[in-house]
Amino acid sequence: MKVSAVIPTFNRRDYIKRAVDSILAQTTPVDEVVVVDDGSTDGTAEALDVWFGSRIRVVKQENGGVSKARRHGIREASGDWIAFLDSDDEWLPDRNERLLKAAERVPADVAWIFGDLEVVTDEGHGSTIFGEHGLSIKDCPHVFPDSLSVQFPFQFGLLQGSFIRRRVLLELDCFNEGLQHSEDLLAGYQVACKYRFAAIPSVVGRYFRTSDLNANSALLKGLQSQDYFRSRMLCFALAVQSGHWRPWNVRYADAARELCKIRVKEGKSARGLALEQFRFGGISAKAIAFFCAAMFGQKGIQVWNALADFRRQLRPTQVRLEKKSGLKASFESSGAANKQV
Numbered sequence: 001m002k003v004s005a006v007i008p009t010f011n012r013r014d015y016i017k018r019a020v021d022s023i024l025a026q027t028t029p030v031d032e033v034v035v036v037d038d039g040s041t042d043g044t045a046e047a048l049d050v051w052f053g054s055r056i057r058v059v060k061q062e063n064g065g066v067s068k069a070r071r072h073g074i075r076e077a078s079g080d081w082i083a084f085l086d087s088d089d090e091w092l093p094d095r096n097e098r099l100l101k102a103a104e105r106v107p108a109d110v111a112w113i114f115g116d117l118e119v120v121t122d123e124g125h126g127s128t129i130f131g132e133h134g135l136s137i138k139d140c141p142h143v144f145p146d147s148l149s150v151q152f153p154f155q156f157g158l159l160q161g162s163f164i165r166r167r168v169l170l171e172l173d174c175f176n177e178g179l180q181h182s183e184d185l186l187a188g189y190q191v192a193c194k195y196r197f198a199a200i201p202s203v204v205g206r207y208f209r210t211s212d213l214n215a216n217s218a219l220l221k222g223l224q225s226q227d228y229f230r231s232r233m234l235c236f237a238l239a240v241q242s243g244h245w246r247p248w249n250v251r252y253a254d255a256a257r258e259l260c261k262i263r264v265k266e267g268k269s270a271r272g273l274a275l276e277q278f279r280f281g282g283i284s285a286k287a288i289a290f291f292c293a294a295m296f297g298q299k300g301i302q303v304w305n306a307l308a309d310f311r312r313q314l315r316p317t318q319v320r321l322e323k324k325s326g327l328k329a330s331f332e333s334s335g336a337a338n339k340q341v
Helices: 016-024 044-055 066-076 095-103 129-133 148-154 166-171 183-192 214-223 226-241 248-265 271-281 285-325
Strands: 003-009 032-038 057-061 081-084 110-121 124-128 162-165 196-208
Touching (some): 003 016, 003 066, 016 032, 016 044, 032 066, 044 057, 057 066, 066 166, 066 183, 081 095, 081 166, 095 110, 095 196, 110 129, 162 166, 166 183
Parallel strands (some): 003 081, 032 057, 110 196
Antiparallel strands (some): 081 162, 110 124, 110 162
């Protein structure tokens, strides 16, 4: 059973040595280390050659984004399992040993095994990813009967602490090159819709959220970007189409509305997205509001807000009529009618 460590990197010369050192210091060595340099301009590739020589393999590509770099690394790797590491994070010394033992014990339909990660901030070593999300497991490994129940609360792929079967990543064509953010989230859902996940309770790596890393600000920008909502929409559509957890229709509609909002602010067309939210989320006051925004832009939002203000002004009169008649107006069924966009 072979393990390939894959590190995608772009202009991380000041941090990547720590990442590679943590891989080479494993109590049970990995079979190969593949670093994909995504067109760095800070001398990353040259520095790696000086520091590590033939102990690692550096593959260069023109700048194409993290998804393209991950895909390139998967193709170049030869292991049965792929172990990703971002160039500004690090593994704990027994990470490979612990996950390998788990990989030897899981059923064949388990394609993704992950451990916990320690979160490092400016204040030092604090929380863990499992702790932040309320995940508590005792079995080692623990095989989840419903992989999507893992993916939904985490909302990302836990790549830094994971083993993923290489053949599955290739089969499902994971890591959409059209996404510069949240590509790991979509990959997680792709795998979860067809295969099972397993976890071990051990902390296997460190995930850095320090202010000196551009990765932290990039993450915040990513969560606000169109790619984040595109990824969510693709995830929820994938879950619905595969027959998993029908209530995700509503979450798909929410993601469509958020992307609709971004496109309207940028002056771009969002009519298709407006219709998508009706298709998946049904008719509601919120859906109508965003439809107005998509059709008429900022003017549509202004009209909706004016109607919402008028609705609130009529509320006292409506309450008096309801008390008098004992009836409740049908349009009161949606509390969202009182909300502005």
